[in-house]
Amino acid sequence: MGKKNKQFVEKITAMEEDFAQWYTDVVKQAELVDYGSVRGTMIIKPYGHAIWENIRNELDRKIKETGHSNVSFPLFIPESLLQKEKDHVEGFAPEVAWVTHGGDEELAERLAVRPTSEVLFCEYYSKNIHSYRDLPMLYNQWANVVRWEKTTRPFLRSLEFYWQEGHTAHATDEDAAEETRKMLDVYTDVVENYLAIPVLRGRKTEKEKFAGAKYTLTIESLMHDGKALQSGTSHHLGTSFAENFDITYLDENGKSQYVHQTSWGVTTRLIGALIMVHGDNRGLVIPPRIAPIQAMIVPIAQHKEGVLDKAYALRDRLTEIVRVDIDDSDKMPGWKFNEYEMKGIPVRIEMGPKDIEKEQVVLVRRDTLEKEFVSLSELETRLPKLLEEIQQNLYDKALAHQKEMTSVATNMEEFKETLENKGGFIKAMWCGDIACEEKIKEETTATSRCIPFEQEKVADTCVCCGKEAKELVYWAKAY
Amino acid sequence: MGKKNKQFVEKITAMEEDFAQWYTDVVKQAELVDYGSVRGTMIIKPYGHAIWENIRNELDRKIKETGHSNVSFPLFIPESLLQKEKDHVEGFAPEVAWVTHGGDEELAERLAVRPTSEVLFCEYYSKNIHSYRDLPMLYNQWANVVRWEKTTRPFLRSLEFYWQEGHTAHATDEDAAEETRKMLDVYTDVVENYLAIPVLRGRKTEKEKFAGAKYTLTIESLMHDGKALQSGTSHHLGTSFAENFDITYLDENGKSQYVHQTSWGVTTRLIGALIMVHGDNRGLVIPPRIAPIQAMIVPIAQHKEGVLDKAYALRDRLTEIVRVDIDDSDKMPGWKFNEYEMKGIPVRIEMGPKDIEKEQVVLVRRDTLEKEFVSLSELETRLPKLLEEIQQNLYDKALAHQKEMTSVATNMEEFKETLENKGGFIKAMWCGDIACEEKIKEETTATSRCIPFEQEKVADTCVCCGKEAKELVYWAKAY
Numbered sequence: 001m002g003k004k005n006k007q008f009v010e011k012i013t014a015m016e017e018d019f020a021q022w023y024t025d026v027v028k029q030a031e032l033v034d035y036g037s038v039r040g041t042m043i044i045k046p047y048g049h050a051i052w053e054n055i056r057n058e059l060d061r062k063i064k065e066t067g068h069s070n071v072s073f074p075l076f077i078p079e080s081l082l083q084k085e086k087d088h089v090e091g092f093a094p095e096v097a098w099v100t101h102g103g104d105e106e107l108a109e110r111l112a113v114r115p116t117s118e119v120l121f122c123e124y125y126s127k128n129i130h131s132y133r134d135l136p137m138l139y140n141q142w143a144n145v146v147r148w149e150k151t152t153r154p155f156l157r158s159l160e161f162y163w164q165e166g167h168t169a170h171a172t173d174e175d176a177a178e179e180t181r182k183m184l185d186v187y188t189d190v191v192e193n194y195l196a197i198p199v200l201r202g203r204k205t206e207k208e209k210f211a212g213a214k215y216t217l218t219i220e221s222l223m224h225d226g227k228a229l230q231s232g233t234s235h236h237l238g239t240s241f242a243e244n245f246d247i248t249y250l251d252e253n254g255k256s257q258y259v260h261q262t263s264w265g266v267t268t269r270l271i272g273a274l275i276m277v278h279g280d281n282r283g284l285v286i287p288p289r290i291a292p293i294q295a296m297i298v299p300i301a302q303h304k305e306g307v308l309d310k311a312y313a314l315r316d317r318l319t320e321i322v323r324v325d326i327d328d329s330d331k332m333p334g335w336k337f338n339e340y341e342m343k344g345i346p347v348r349i350e351m352g353p354k355d356i357e358k359e360q361v362v363l364v365r366r367d368t369l370e371k372e373f374v375s376l377s378e379l380e381t382r383l384p385k386l387l388e389e390i391q392q393n394l395y396d397k398a399l400a401h402q403k404e405m406t407s408v409a410t411n412m413e414e415f416k417e418t419l420e421n422k423g424g425f426i427k428a429m430w431c432g433d434i435a436c437e438e439k440i441k442e443e444t445t446a447t448s449r450c451i452p453f454e455q456e457k458v459a460d461t462c463v464c465c466g467k468e469a470k471e472l473v474y475w476a477k478a479y
Numbered sequence: 480m481g482k483k484n485k486q487f488v489e490k491i492t493a494m495e496e497d498f499a500q501w502y503t504d505v506v507k508q509a510e511l512v513d514y515g516s517v518r519g520t521m522i523i524k525p526y527g528h529a530i531w532e533n534i535r536n537e538l539d540r541k542i543k544e545t546g547h548s549n550v551s552f553p554l555f556i557p558e559s560l561l562q563k564e565k566d567h568v569e570g571f572a573p574e575v576a577w578v579t580h581g582g583d584e585e586l587a588e589r590l591a592v593r594p595t596s597e598v599l600f601c602e603y604y605s606k607n608i609h610s611y612r613d614l615p616m617l618y619n620q621w622a623n624v625v626r627w628e629k630t631t632r633p634f635l636r637s638l639e640f641y642w643q644e645g646h647t648a649h650a651t652d653e654d655a656a657e658e659t660r661k662m663l664d665v666y667t668d669v670v671e672n673y674l675a676i677p678v679l680r681g682r683k684t685e686k687e688k689f690a691g692a693k694y695t696l697t698i699e700s701l702m703h704d705g706k707a708l709q710s711g712t713s714h715h716l717g718t719s720f721a722e723n724f725d726i727t728y729l730d731e732n733g734k735s736q737y738v739h740q741t742s743w744g745v746t747t748r749l750i751g752a753l754i755m756v757h758g759d760n761r762g763l764v765i766p767p768r769i770a771p772i773q774a775m776i777v778p779i780a781q782h783k784e785g786v787l788d789k790a791y792a793l794r795d796r797l798t799e800i801v802r803v804d805i806d807d808s809d810k811m812p813g814w815k816f817n818e819y820e821m822k823g824i825p826v827r828i829e830m831g832p833k834d835i836e837k838e839q840v841v842l843v844r845r846d847t848l849e850k851e852f853v854s855l856s857e858l859e860t861r862l863p864k865l866l867e868e869i870q871q872n873l874y875d876k877a878l879a880h881q882k883e884m885t886s887v888a889t890n891m892e893e894f895k896e897t898l899e900n901k902g903g904f905i906k907a908m909w910c911g912d913i914a915c916e917e918k919i920k921e922e923t924t925a926t927s928r929c930i931p932f933e934q935e936k937v938a939d940t941c942v943c944c945g946k947e948a949k950e951l952v953y954w955a956k957a958y
Contacts (some may be wrong), residue, residue: 037602038590046548046618053549069525070532074515075623075639076576094582097555099592102627111517113554113578113592123516136576139525144554144623148581160554193502369731405580443935 007405010340014281019225020412023153026228026275028177030284038166041158047343048271050292052162055270056142058194058290059164062186068138069252073120073145081119085244088118091211096149105192109304118212118237118263125182129252129259132171136179138344140166145282155272156229156479163267163339169247169259170253173238174394183264184217187232194396195270196287197277197332198402199231200425200474202450205290207434210263214238220474222451223276224403226423228449228476230415231273234264257365272479277398278367280369284344285366287394293385296345297326300352309382310356314349314376322350322383341366347383367393406474411466415475425476431462438462441477493760495590497747498704502632505754509763509822509898513632517636519631520882526822527750529771531641534749535621537673537769539644541665545853546619550601554623560594564723567597574626576638576901581712592625594808596692599744600646601724608738611650615658619645634751635708635958642746648726648738650716655739659715662743663696667710674749675766675873676700676756677881678710679904679953681929686913689742693717699928699953701881702755704825705902707928710752713743751958756877757846763823764845765865766873774862775824776805777815779831789835793828793855801862820845824868846872885953889938891922894954898923902954908948910941919943925954945954 001315011023017150023111032048035041058117060070065329071114076099083089092115098110098186114120141163152158163260167182169346170176188437191197201218221231240248242258251257286338295318299311327336333350340348350362359376363383367390372381400441405424409415418426426446430436440463441447455472503801511527512878514520518710539549555578562568573595578590593599602619608616625639632638640834645662647843649655663680670676678698688695692714700710720726730736743749757764767773774797778790782894790805797803806815812829819827836853842862846869884903887895897905905925919942922924934951941948 034607036555038553038555041553041555043599043603044551046550049549049551052551064498070528071525071640072523072531072623074520074522075625076515076517076520078516096582097578097581099576100579101589103573103575105627109637110580120516120522123512124522128513141684146554148584162551204633347613361604386663434855445482 012281012283015066015224017280018186019330021274021473022279022281026279026283026342027154028033032275032284035154040149040190042131042154042158042160044162044268047200047292048162050213051271051274051290052268054265054290054292055190055194056164059186059190059266061095062141062190063140063164063166066186068140068168068180071139072143073117073124075114077114077119078108079112081123082112083385084119084122085212085241086169087184088212092147095149097146097148098421114143115145115147116263116265117141117145117165118241119141119165119245121240121263122247122261123240125259125261125419126245126247129169129247129249132240132252135171135249135259136175137169137180138166139168140164153272155268159383161268163265165363166263168262170261171249171251171257171259173260176236176238177261178216180234180264183262184219184232184234187219187234187264187266190266191219191221191231191273192395194287194289196391196398197231197273198395198399200402200450200452202452202474204233204450205233205434205448205473206439207437210235210330212237212240214240218450220476221273221277222398222405222476223273223426223479224279224401225276226405226477228425228478229269229273229276230262230449230478231270232266235262237261237263238368261302268323278394286344286346288391290345291344292324293345294323295325295349296336296340297324297346297349298333298340299326299328299349299356300333300350303330304353306356307351307353312350314351318379318383322387323379344388358397364416365390367397408458410461412464413438415440415446415463416444419477421444421461423477425449425474426471427456427474428463429457429459429461430471430473431465432461432470433465433467436462436464446475446477449476449478480555481923486610491760491762494703494758497520500819501758501760504752505581505632505762505821511750511754511763514633516745517638521633521637521639522616523747526771530750530765530769531735531747533769533771534669534673535643538669538745539621540621541669542643542645545661545665545689547619547647547788548774550618550620551622552596552603552620553827554593556593556596556598557587558591560602562868563598563601564691565722566719567691567841570628572597574628576625576627581739581751592624593789594626594782595742596620596622596624596644597720599884600742601720601726601740604648604738604740605726606654608648608726608728609733611838613726614648614650614738615654616648617658618632618647619858625871628900634754635753637747637887640747642744643744644744647741648721649726649740650730650736650738650740655715655717655741658741659696659743662741663698663711663713663945666698666713666743666745669745670698670700670710670749670752671874673766673768673872675768675877676710676752677874677878680879680930681931681953682951683929684927686916689714691716691719693719697929699955700752700756700886701877701904702752702958703758703880703957704755705884705956707957708748708752709928709957710745711745714741716740717740720832733797757873758823761806761817762821764873765823765825767825767870770823770825771802772804772824773802773827773866774804774826775819776803776830777812777819778805778807779812779829781807783832785835786830786832793830793840797862801866823865832932844869847851885935891919891943894919894925894942895923896957898925902956904928904953905933906937906951906953907937907942908938908940909950909952910944910946911949912941912944913947915941915943919954925956928953928955928957
């Protein structure tokens, strides 16, 4: 009976009607997560976890290829350690979960459950870096972190989430700057080429940068509802942590110098981006390169002699070239179609008695729902090609949407009108004054997303105060 | 200057002199871990982490092959939830780290940092299992857990450690029993065939079983100093959690039934086992199948023309077949030999001008330190074979040691004498009374390690009380 209920994929809310509810419905119906018993925590279910593992494996490979080593640092941070860098602790303290007791014993000092691990790495570096020969030190860890958020949503903002955090130390400011940019490039590569999500690249304003950083680089992506999502950040920490933690090295002339540090991270948020960029009213759409199952075989009239045998043989054949599965359950094919569309599996392969007779299969791509008949003999050639076409199409569609949803505003009236009627990114000039940035946020709820690497001059004056403009900024309402 | 210090691998304490100090020296000198700032926590450094990743990847593959799916459950457990299973909470409460504050807010209910996650999975199962068609539910997670231990040692007993924990639900007691045994077999496979550590297999006594379980199966291994280490456990949880958490399903006749559960885990402790089983007075010895680097090329007289070129060419050739690296730093070859012996790299490949002339290399195996000359043309054949020989030899040596260190005792005098003079496993008959088990522990500090699957009758009477014996038990002092 439980199974019978499962055959029925409940109708989800249309995204045009209520985007937030659509998101929640998809997350639940596609079996990505469930809610944990502590408010704001999530249980990542098998399908959601398989997607995360694919993202993680790809990124982990690139992190290693760029010379970084994985490590595991502790979960707990003594309160006094967290307080060593002033800006940093001010940024994070309001969100910290505190451990005060171990067993029956009250602790002499409270322990923070890590919201991020800069201070732990700094303490380690201060003990383990002595000479210029020890540099660069290039570490990364995959870990869970906790931030005591007030309002939460699965993947987007949760009390506990999963991420990788890179922490590096370098001899010079230039080396750290190069590293900061290199890791932003790695993130761009994974997000654009594997998640098929185009990104805007640039620098955060002083107001939006990481607490304690010299500057923060960011990749920003645009969701279907016209809101932005920060998808990865890379911080040049300068020497401020090094000064507070006394992380020095002897240079080639025997002179003591502070190290220059970076940190960078992406999180399970990326799964939220995936849902909100590619999903539609039938559910998820997963880009083939990170799809746990790239093709699902659905036998038609499977009770008829020979159909299942042929379908199994097909699966065995295709296992060599794609991640393939078969649904041989006794559900009706229509139910199966719904279920795998909800789960966003890139290609459905239908095979029934008629197809067997004609030595063909039907391929149905998830992104456009287009059907094509392919002869069995050509499948090994056609299927991988189709998967690449889907991958490319998802990226192209998302890029077209991002471009369409990017507008220019030269004064506040235009800014507000565009934001209200259309949403998306607004390109507007800024004088560089934090007062204008705060005023824009207050009046429109839009925040500065980034100062793009590719600067243009769309006006001479600041969109807010009308004084001389310093640089172009992308603004948007954001998750 | 830092580098100069690093060239020197400090002498480690001899294991015959002070085994505990030897262990600490190796862990530190081989750069496996560093101590965290919170007492009893550890930082797993790149080399230690690479070993853990190799163990983890192998085990993860086998866990998936046996039909399990990875998930991620939250870190925090509400106190009321932890208390639902009486035996379980009694077993774990004394070791729990408690979160009492989130940001500035005092929490209405304390949250346990998970010491293990049975209750979280139970709560999930109670909501998500409805029918016999939902069973079995086969979940696994890789996670960090925290136990507030009084005395700690890296890998062996730490405040925070890393593990996988499997949690499954089944329709029948038999299915759960089969799963419990199957996962013990998976652990046995990984520990014996990859870590090259022979294990004893059996059941824990009532006293030593997992808090809340029907019974616990265990694999036990013997360290070089004659102490035992529990290396993996698999628990049949019966229906006691199901009863407390109301986890029921409708069977094929529409009747409500409790599910039968299992849980099973192995931890970063395995690295401790690795060190203490294979290590020697030169440091670590890593079995080839899980060694991050299987062969290290050390060029001899590398300043001479052509040596480094040939060494790089050799590395490029070997990359295809083994995990190989080269040390082209300006340290003396002798220092390099010491360093890679300390790190337990299975094979050292020496190549100097004379070798190049003779078109050969020197292979030095870490386990026996034996040298052999191999012609370059035969290297692709010889090197993988040598690695397998080393793998086998490590296992054989450990098995011989385990056998040699296993004794029979038929009375307490014999028991104490053997334990004192020789250590190791003591095979002795037991009446089944917990009073005898406690008395043995009190008088000797040895604990029951397991009731082996392969029973023998080494005497008629209990080694402790002299009454009729029920079964054979392996006893040992243990970590």
